[in-house]
Amino acid sequence: MHLITHRHPRFCSYNLNLNSTRIPVFHQRIPPFRLQSTISHPYKFHIGASWAGKPPDRLRPKVQAPDFASTSDIAKWRAHVLSNYKNINSQHIGEDFFFVQEMRSQSGVALGVADGVGGWVDVGVDPSLFSQALMYHAHRYAKQGWAGEPEIDPTQEYEEREEIEGWEMSPRECLELAHDAVIREKAVNAGSSTACVINLNASSGHLRSANLGDSGFCIIRSSSAIYTQPPQTHFFNCPKQLTKLPSTARRYRGACVDSASQADNFETNLLHGDIVIAFTDGLSDNVFLSEMVNICSLVGRTGGPEINQVQGIADRLVHWATLCMSNRKRVSPFEKAAAREGMYFRGGKIDDVTVVVAMVQETV
Template sequence: MSACILGLKRTRLIQHKHSSWRTISTLLRPYRFHIGASWAGKPRDPRVKRVKSVFPPDSIILKWKDEQLARLHKFTWNKDPGEDFFYVQEMREQSGISFGVADGVGGWADSGVDPSLFSQALMFHAHRYSQHGWAGEPEIDPTQEYEEREQVEGWEMTPQECLGLSYDAVLRERSVLAGSSTACLINLNASSGVLRSASLGDSGFSIIRSSQVFYRQQPQTHFFNCPKQLTKLPSGSRRYSNSAVDQPDDAEVYETRLRDGDIVVVYTDGLSDNVFPSEIISICALVARQMEGQKSDDEQAQTMANQIVEYAKLCMHNKQRVSPFERAAAREEMYFRGGKIDDVTVIVALVREAA
């Protein structure tokens, strides 16, 4: 899946061979973002109780989820994201793009709760809110008449504000009885190139610049293997009184200006627990070298996402290789060997700046 952000106001949509759409305008924004998304649900463990449920047939969340997977499946080899989910959404007036991942936290099966419903609902509402918000301050076209400029609608939507609104919406969702999820939301501003993020738990992101890690979001945990998480507790139940219940305000926020050629990789912990940052850099560099001058930036971003997920799948089943999770466990004086089997979701954004 790919998306290219170009235009300003009074734009029109046109079809593009390698993307769902792109926007054109007489006034171009200087930044383009080429997006790829890939995912893979973990194989079922017969020793673990599994609860699989879906939203009611008339649910708009179910319809959106199915449309997302059906539309994007042709770009990736995997069908089921497991307890993870994601969104990619163009923001108001093509001012930027918003995307994110959520990882439904396991452990609810004993209560008959499917953890995937929480993460799906959270990402649905993040998509819903971000499409109506501006990536920065609402933009005024100085060539317009004063009355037209006064009619500019909408508001600036930060990732943390989007996360808060989305969480409140999940709390109101009758179809989501309980659950919890980590999350990482990103906004990219097509006018300024500014990235803003809000991350809670061990879903995170890295910025790769000139084949080095320019920034890497550190996980937030209560203790080892217990990430901070947004939670909805079952109504009237005292059983989960000691559960981790964090708030959107606990999310760590970050802001920086991106450059041409930067690569933003957003992921759930199925990636960070199994693949080292240096390996992610190597995969992206290899794809860029192999496809340079032959494939579009859209295709490069999607191939990077696919290859990263496929490599994570190989690593999580390899018990002969030291993993990031094994090293983290050793620091806590715990024994764990090899990769950690989990759902993995990755979104890659390749940044291009007009000369």
């Protein structure tokens, strides 16, 4: 049995800002980090995020499966993430989830998105638990790792330098460790998810990524898209996916079982003003890349602090995706992709959508 991805909206927002200031709309800032470092970090990353679950009339029947215990670390972390949203009417995030995490000693920022594969609903499994657990464990490992090689203060004499703790955490290693942790997670009986994890290095401005499936990201520079992550699929609308099979695995011989080692790896140097957009396929199936670029340009022309701009971009991308997916008269990226496979599909694709936006600022 191949598990097909079925992954919309009201929307809410998340923001990580080391220089906290209140911004308008349904948005609330997470407290700034308190880590101290003597190492020069000339790059800052302003982060905004927005998401929307499928509208109530398009939700599948709720799976009668146990949720995480309210006292568990995953449930507490999930509640913390969702509590940072002003729009209390949009508590349903669907089968997507995401994380944003400052890495060890302010060496950089890790972020990621995951899209729980909806086909598991047919066998009584809640797809959202896998994606939530995957992002929780990715955040946990990213927090302990360095964005690049462990940093040594060059101003100190060799004898004065303390032993460096921790290790360099690449996106693929983070994804592998997070997947292994989900496999051990007793509260997740089964499931699968696409995933995209990105590291942004505050010392060098270097981006590294690992992507498995049809979530992904793009990099926009000077009103042009200079990179777009190609999707990974087994066949049309069946993405590669990290999977946990139930104990009765014989029933699932046809399930897609992929590993983090199969993720596409990418790296590049970012420049001041670059915009990185990580997204689940609820965005890429409904919004063309040229439209993403136009939205970034429109928001940029409004001016204001960078942190407000990235949140505005995230909100507008999600809002536009929700409008497009409900429009049956508009040709969508998903419709075009289906046509290339000899299939007929009309209009937008109803789905959950999650977007995380990062803007690069070079401070020196």
